[in-house]
Amino acid sequence: RQYQRRVHGELKVQPEDKTKLYPVFGTLTHLHDDLSKVTNDEELTDRLKNTAYESMLEGGLGEADGRMSKIESKFMEKAVELHKDSMAKQFHYGAFYSWVKLKELEVGNLMWISECIVQNMRHRINEVVKIY
DSSP, rough: OOEEETTTTTTEEHHHHHHSSOSSSTGGGGGHHHTOOOOOOOHHHHHTSSSSSHHTTTTTTOOOSSOOHHHHHHHHHHHHHHHHOOOOHHHSTTHHHHHHHHHHHHHHHHHHHHHHHTTTOGGGTTSSSSOO
């Protein structure tokens, strides 16, 4: 079975195959069919209305920066916030997972900064994921 097809050089996953990848638990289970058909950020914002993520997206998406789309950067900021919050609690393994994820983001930021320096794109150095 063909799970992916090429469209203009990009691999596209079919909507019915995307639906199979979603978890069977969580707050968005009733939206899996709708979410699998989303093709851009505006459609995703429309689908996430009246969910727990609406408040995160209510300020509008604005323009995307070069590294990530605006919605992707908002989700990344939320993930950093949740990881930092889990570090404040004790006696659970989630603190170790969060530490590893925050270190991965830190390494990604260092890679981004070094690539900006190597490519002489110093004006884009500040497009890192803010951790602290």
